[in-house]
Amino acid sequence: MSLKVYNSLTRKKEVFQSITPGLVGMYVCGPTVSGESHLGHARPYITFDVLYRYLTHLGFKVRYVRNITDAGHFEEEGREAEDKISKKAVLEKLEPMELVQKYTNLFHWAMKQFNNIEPSIEPTATGHIVEQINMIEEIIKDGYAYEVNGSVYFDVEKYHKDYAAKGLPYGMLSGRNIEEQLESTRELDNQDEKKNKNDFALWKNAPPEHIMRWKSPWGEGFPGWHIECSAMSTKYLGEEFDIHGGGMDLQFPHHECEIAQSTVCNHKTPARYWMHNNMITINGRKMGKSYNNVIKLTELFSGNHPLLQQAYHPMTIRFFILQTHYRSTLDFSNEALQAAEKGLKRLWEAYENLRKLQVTAAQSSDTELEQKVLKLANEFEAFMNDDISTAKVLANMFELVPVINGIKNQQIAADALSTTVISNLQQQFKLYLEDIFGLTAMQANDDGKLGGVLQLLINIRKEAKVRKDFVTSDKIRNELAALGIQLKDEKDGSMSYTIL
Numbered sequence: 077m078s079l080k081v082y083n084s085l086t087r088k089k090e091v092f093q094s095i096t097p098g099l100v101g102m103y104v105c106g107p108t109v110s111g112e113s114h115l116g117h118a119r120p121y122i123t124f125d126v127l128y129r130y131l132t133h134l135g136f137k138v139r140y141v142r143n144i145t146d147a148g149h150f151e152e153e154g155r156e157a158e159d160k161i162s163k164k165a166v167l168e169k170l171e172p173m174e175l176v177q178k179y180t181n182l183f184h185w186a187m188k189q190f191n192n193i194e195p196s197i198e199p200t201a202t203g204h205i206v207e208q209i210n211m212i213e214e215i216i217k218d219g220y221a222y223e224v225n226g227s228v229y230f231d232v233e234k235y236h237k238d239y240a241a242k243g244l245p246y247g248m249l250s251g252r253n254i255e256e257q258l259e260s261t262r263e264l265d266n267q268d269e270k271k272n273k274n275d276f277a278l279w280k281n282a283p284p285e286h287i288m289r290w291k292s293p294w295g296e297g298f299p300g301w302h303i304e305c306s307a308m309s310t311k312y313l314g315e316e317f318d319i320h321g322g323g324m325d326l327q328f329p330h331h332e333c334e335i336a337q338s339t340v341c342n343h344k345t346p347a348r349y350w351m352h353n354n355m356i357t358i359n360g361r362k363m364g365k366s367y368n369n370v371i372k373l374t375e376l377f378s379g380n381h382p383l384l385q386q387a388y389h390p391m392t393i394r395f396f397i398l399q400t401h402y403r404s405t406l407d408f409s410n411e412a413l414q415a416a417e418k419g420l421k422r423l424w425e426a427y428e429n430l431r432k433l434q435v436t437a438a439q440s441s442d443t444e445l446e447q448k449v450l451k452l453a454n455e456f457e458a459f460m461n462d463d464i465s466t467a468k469v470l471a472n473m474f475e476l477v478p479v480i481n482g483i484k485n486q487q488i489a490a491d492a493l494s495t496t497v498i499s500n501l502q503q504q505f506k507l508y509l510e511d512i513f514g515l516t517a518m519q520a521n522d523d524g525k526l527g528g529v530l531q532l533l534i535n536i537r538k539e540a541k542v543r544k545d546f547v548t549s550d551k552i553r554n555e556l557a558a559l560g561i562q563l564k565d566e567k568d569g570s571m572s573y574t575i576l
Contacts, residue, residue: 077461079134081319082403084327084350085249089463094318095348100136101317102128103309103347105326106198108145109179110160112372113186115393115408116323116356116363122394122514123353123402123464124321125192129512130460141312142195144183146176147202147288148280148299162288162298172288173202186373189390191514199308201299205290207307208299211341212278220340224269226281226295232274235336246336249350250328276333278303302333309346310338320347324354353402358383359409371408378530380573385410388417389518395420398466398513419474424517426477427505429484433498442492445479449497452476453504460512469508476501530561534571537563 079092094100104124107113121142131138147161165172187194201208212228215221221230236246236254247253254274277300282289289296309317315338322331331350338346355362358369371381379387396416400406452472459468480501482488493501509515533552540548553563556573563573 077458079130079461080463081349081351082463083348084352085345085347087251090349092318092349094136095316098135098137100131100138100319101313102131102138102140102319102321103305103313103317104140104142104195104320105305105322105330106143106145107179107183108160109176109183110164111179112374113179113183114363114373115358115371115376117183118186118190118373118393119356119397119402119406120321120323120353121187121192122190122397124351125190125514126398126466126512127319127321127351127464128193128195129514130464133507133512139197139313140193140195141197141199141309143305143308144176144180144198144200145301145304146180146200147172148301148304162286165287176202182374186390189373189377190394191390191516193514197312199312201304201308202288204304204307204311205299207311208303209279209292211303211307211310211337213293214341215278215337218340220336221278222271223294226297227269227277228279228294229270229275230278230333230336231271232276232336233272235340239336239339244335244339244345247332249332249335252328252332276300276302276329278337302330303337305330306334306337306341306346309334310342315342315346316344317347319349319351321351321353324352327352354405357405357407360407378573380530383410386414388413391515391518392417392420394513395470395515399470401463401465401467403463420515420518423470423473423477423509424515426473426480427509430480430498430502430505433480433483433502442489445488445492446494446497449476449479449493449501453501456504456508460508466513469513473505473509530556530573534563534573538571 080089081092082088083090102124104120107117124140124142128138128140161172161176165175168175170178212221215230216223216228219231220235221228232246233254239245245254279292279294279299280297281295282297286298288298290298309320320331320334335345338344357363358367358371361367361369363369363371369383371383375381375384376388376393377390379385392413393416396408396413397406399416399419452475455472456469459465459472462468479488479493483490483492533556537549537552540546540552556563561573563571565571
């Protein structure tokens, strides 16, 4: 069977064919490192890590590019065109690159906890200012961008008018029409600079107080968010590459704008297949600051969040994500995570039992059982080839668990399965659980005891501070820091911790 993937651009499953036989170029939008990564960030990077692993298993040589946005991601909920990095650097009283390094390190640490393979290339936006300026100059030269007061905007209506006739309208990825976009565009500052409300910034003029700024043909400023990914994907994967991935929330406006920019510069759409994972909700609600339900990855691993009943191992979270198809909404709850924890433990114990099975019989004495086992195991590849259906593979594995445990516990005859079938099953479980799904054995589960101990120390430190016993307070903080546990005094008087 050939691999089929759902292409968001065509809205259907398509047989995957790489542009260059044997080679795959894949670009996935990376994090904006203005703060800690949260639960919502876990899903795309685990999803595309599994895709990366599976493509490699199929024999492709994959160049996986995942960027770091360290400038230019506008604070979309605000009224000012101020990038998130610059704003957060002021709040935390850090140099912008100091802030970037802090949160990039935390992101990399979290990805290692999830056992994600590092991308082939991890470019940064600030490291590619020249490429972005060159691309903007090309768009202006072709007549699809204009400069106003040191800022440069992409002319969406002109692009749409010219390229719709070529079958490449603005909105082709998200399915939005240009009239709807005009009606839904927020009232932001500097709207009067634009020809039309839905024009987007390629370059923004930096006001005097703006920290991050670069020289350009239009004066000192900083890049727009969308142009960064177009410049970096073009540089490392070429004018046209195989897969562009990211969360569904990036379809519009980010990926839509990428398509328009890259099409003008390179005269072709940038990626052949656009793949998007769906969102994570928490107890049925969208995750957001206004709902006070954003859970950072360090909080998930430590259990240090009001919505969490316990700490959750990174492998539990990875397994929880893979139990649902990547294009389906995934609802987080303590009950769901605890069920995933038990499920993974049960599956991994069966896998350990399977690895220890040593059957010497040359032939199976239970043909019906053997056929059932072979059918379930052989479907692994078929499910993965059907748009990376990890959930179906795991469901089949769970059907095989009673058989494996039954042989181990001698409830099923030791020679019920032939050595060939047992060997095949061992290889399949190893291949999918470890090599493709990236799961590893969990360390002994402390049932949240570590989190409880840390919370006890935090409470003791609070009491010490109230008594003005700063010697004890500082000793707890410093000794935990030496163990790799960073305490932070919050503005509201509470304390949080991060395990580094």
